Amino acid sequence: MSVKPLENVVIIGSGPAGWSAATYAARAQLEPLVFEGAISEKNRMAGTLPLGQLALTSEVENYAGFPAGDLGAFLASALPEARRMMMPPHEGHGVTGPELMELMRQQAANFGTRIVTDDITKVDFSSRPFKLFPAEGGVVQAKCVIVATGASANWLGLPSEERFKNRGVSACAVCDGALPRFRNKPLVVVGGGDSAVEEVTYLTKFASTVHLVHRRNALRASKIMAQRAFDNPKIKIHFDSGLAEVLGDDTAGVTGVRLESTTGGPDTTLDVTGVFLAIGHTPNTAFLDGQLKLTEKKYVVWTQHFRTATSVEGVFAAGDVADDYYRQAISAAGTGCMSALDAERWLAH
Ligand code: NAP
Numbered sequence: 001m002s003v004k005p006l007e008n009v010v011i012i013g014s015g016p017a018g019w020s021a022a023t024y025a026a027r028a029q030l031e032p033l034v035f036e037g038a039i040s041e042k043n044r045m046a047g048t049l050p051l052g053q054l055a056l057t058s059e060v061e062n063y064a065g066f067p068a069g070d071l072g073a074f075l076a077s078a079l080p081e082a083r084r085m086m087m088p089p090h091e092g093h094g095v096t097g098p099e100l101m102e103l104m105r106q107q108a109a110n111f112g113t114r115i116v117t118d119d120i121t122k123v124d125f126s127s128r129p130f131k132l133f134p135a136e137g138g139v140v141q142a143k144c145v146i147v148a149t150g151a152s153a154n155w156l157g158l159p160s161e162e163r164f165k166n167r168g169v170s171a172c173a174v175c176d177g178a179l180p181r182f183r184n185k186p187l188v189v190v191g192g193g194d195s196a197v198e199e200v201t202y203l204t205k206f207a208s209t210v211h212l213v214h215r216r217n218a219l220r221a222s223k224i225m226a227q228r229a230f231d232n233p234k235i236k237i238h239f240d241s242g243l244a245e246v247l248g249d250d251t252a253g254v255t256g257v258r259l260e261s262t263t264g265g266p267d268t269t270l271d272v273t274g275v276f277l278a279i280g281h282t283p284n285t286a287f288l289d290g291q292l293k294l295t296e297k298k299y300v301v302w303t304q305h306f307r308t309a310t311s312v313e314g315v316f317a318a319g320d321v322a323d324d325y326y327r328q329a330i331s332a333a334g335t336g337c338m339s340a341l342d343a344e345r346w347l348a349h
Helices: 016-027 041-046 072-078 097-110 159-163 194-203 223-231 329-348
Strands: 007-012 033-035 114-116 120-124 130-134 140-147 151-153 187-190 210-213 235-238 241-249 253-261 268-271 274-277 281-283 315-317
Touching: 007 016, 007 130, 007 329, 016 033, 016 097, 016 140, 016 329, 072 097, 097 114, 140 329, 159 241, 187 194, 187 241, 194 210, 194 223, 194 274, 210 241, 223 235, 253 274, 315 329
Parallel strands: 007 033, 007 140, 033 114, 140 315, 187 210, 187 274, 210 235
Antiparallel strands: 120 130, 130 140, 151 281, 241 253, 253 268
16 A cells, blocks of 8 residues: 555544445545554554454444435445455344444545555644555555544453453454353343443344343433343343453353342342443544543544544544544444545645
8 A cells, every 4th residue: 555655534433424434525535544553453453453443243224315224236236346355144134233334444445545454553633744554564645634433331340250262252243242241141241231231132143141241220212222122032131240350261262140239238149151331432543642632431522623633733532532422323424524624625725
């Protein structure tokens, strides 16, 4: 991939915000360069592989323009064979997260977006042109930068959780749920939001029973998704409970969990072979090393009303990295579009 001595606009991140920004920037003839992230074990464990969080979900029912239907022929015509081969065959349902992300990536590429499959590990926004440092070495100089690095899954931070990561503990049901160790076995999901309900529902395809453990007595998830969990006979919901310890041994990996009551009741145990965390996300802003103004929760601050400008002129932010309120794929794509238009106007002036 040829990198220019001075780029107009570099987009960091490859979720809906990144690709939407790239499509708009490419159509504005800014010749954007996207750093989509590296395909590495480190990124897999951190939940920061290319194509973002949507690539870690199953069906996407609420992205405008993608109703349920057989998209197989369309996907075959829209994506090159090499990229299709990396995805499971389409089964006649609505679009899946990975499919939607491949389509967004292809759409940006069709307009000439250049893509580098690497991470940006460090930035220097202290002077112009801005400097970006890829993991594989070198330095990229840019007039304008769009930060669209999204957010990644949180962990509880229990020592037992750490001990059994990759041996029964996961933060991504869609990535790991089909593994043999989880088939026809009882599993547990921790959390009460849309992600937790989506994961618990997805896991019923493989597991014998899926326990949903939530610290309060009401789910945060949207009503339609929560109702599906209540109606599913394979799902058992444990309200007012928290994960206190993952149980297991070095040979078998996870064998159970100890739950503690959040209302003063006694601890209980569940026999499970898998533990899935779905307790929210943290924005991927550590690599910025304090060079953009962040909120208390480490989200990038948008400094102008209804604009994607940040505390550094010429640096824009889009998607979940700057949005702890809506956090939807479609709103991320929307702010991605806005960031490219903001960048285009800023460069023109
Ligand atoms: P979320 O809405 O922030 O929910 C996180 C859940 O984890 C909450 O129920 C929270 O409990 C619980 N939690 C947080 N910290 C915890 C801790 N330390 N111990 C135990 N429980 C903890 O996050 P999300 O479910 O990942 O969803 C993020 C966004 O993506 C949301 O806007 C959601 O609507 C969206 N999303 C949409 C879809 C869809 O529409 N298909 C699917 C997935 C996600 P409390 O409720 O007590 O705070």
